[in-house]
Amino acid sequence: MERKLITPHFMEAIKNFPLYSQEEKGKDAICVAVFTIGRIRWYILEGQHEGDDFVLFAIVCGMCETEYGYVSANELEKIEIDGTKYGINDKFHVCQVKGFTPTKLKNIQDNELRSFLHRLYSKPKKN
Template identity: 90%
Template structure:
C-alpha cells in the first residue's frame, strides 16, 4: 500500500486502535491523528489495512454536518482543491496535522467537535 497520508508515524500511532476497538468509549475515545483540508477536519479514532487501502473510522467536522463515519485513506489522498479558482496558483490536498499528540476526544479544543460530542453524550438534566 502506497499512500502519502499513511506514514510510519501514523502507523505507530494507530497500531493499537484497529477498527471497532474504541466502541462505547464516547468522549473518552482516543483521537490518534487529524487530517485536514481547508476547514474540513477528520479526527481519526481507528483504522486498519484492508487490501491495498487503509480504512479509517473518524469524526468529520467542517462539512454540512459533523458525523462519525468510515473513510478510505486512498479516497482522502485523491481529494484536491484547485486554488486557481480562488486566485491562488496551487492545488491543495488533505494532509495530516503535524505535531498532533494522541488525545481523548473530550480534551481536543475544537468548537465543532465539542458541540457534536456534547449533543451525543451529555445526559439531559432532570426537572
C-alpha cells in the first residue's frame, strides 16, 4: 500500500518526536504536522513505526469531543468520504496540510484546540 500521509517530508519532521517524547510538555509540545478531512483536524505530536504501520499520537478536533489519542496512519489513509452523496462528483481522503511549519501547540490559531488546551493546562485562579 502506498503511504500518502507518511511522506519523506513528514518523516523528516517527526524523526525527533517518537512516541512518549513530549509527554510532559502540555501546551509547549511541538505539533509536527496537521492532517485534515472536512472539519476534522489531527494535530500530530509524535509517531513511530510499529510493524507495517505508523502509530501517531495527536490531538483530534472537529469530532464529538476534542481529545488526545493514538491513531494508525494505515487507518487514516483508508478514510474516504463519498462526495456524490452531497452532489459533489469526488471522493475525499485525509490529507496533510501543506506548508505547515512545526510549532508549539499554544501558537496554533484554532479555537477548539485552544479551548481544549486551556481546560487541561490552565491553573484555576486562587482567591
